[in-house]
Amino acid sequence: MMKQIRSLAEIKRVIEGYYDRPVSVKVNLGRNKVSSYRGRLSGVYPALFTVLPDDKTYLGKTTYSYSEILCGSVRVSPL
Numbered sequence: 717m718m719k720q721i722r723s724l725a726e727i728k729r730v731i732e733g734y735y736d737r738p739v740s741v742k743v744n745l746g747r748n749k750v751s752s753y754r755g756r757l758s759g760v761y762p763a764l765f766t767v768l769p770d771d772k773t774y775l776g777k778t779t780y781s782y783s784e785i786l787c788g789s790v791r792v793s794p795l
Contacts (some may be wrong), residue, residue: 727782728760731792735760738795741767741778744788754795767792 734757742752758777759766766777784790 724782727785731765732760740793742791
């Protein structure tokens with residue numbers, strides 16, 4: 717199955733729609749390692765966005781760029 721080709725502008729619009737809502741994040745760490753967690757999309761900026769994890773083992777916010785979604789290493793979906 718072929719991935720849909722999206723532009724960065726389209727990805728930014730979708731992420732802006734998730735602002736201050738609970739989301740599920742799945743991160744490909746390489747070498748068949750995948751990390752997934754739930755959190756709240758807490759910030760949307762021109763070059764990146766931040767997620768505040770619900771899990772207390774994470775300290776602070778996690779930050780991702782829109783290009784990581786375009787490349788497929790990060791997936792964000794609403795809950």
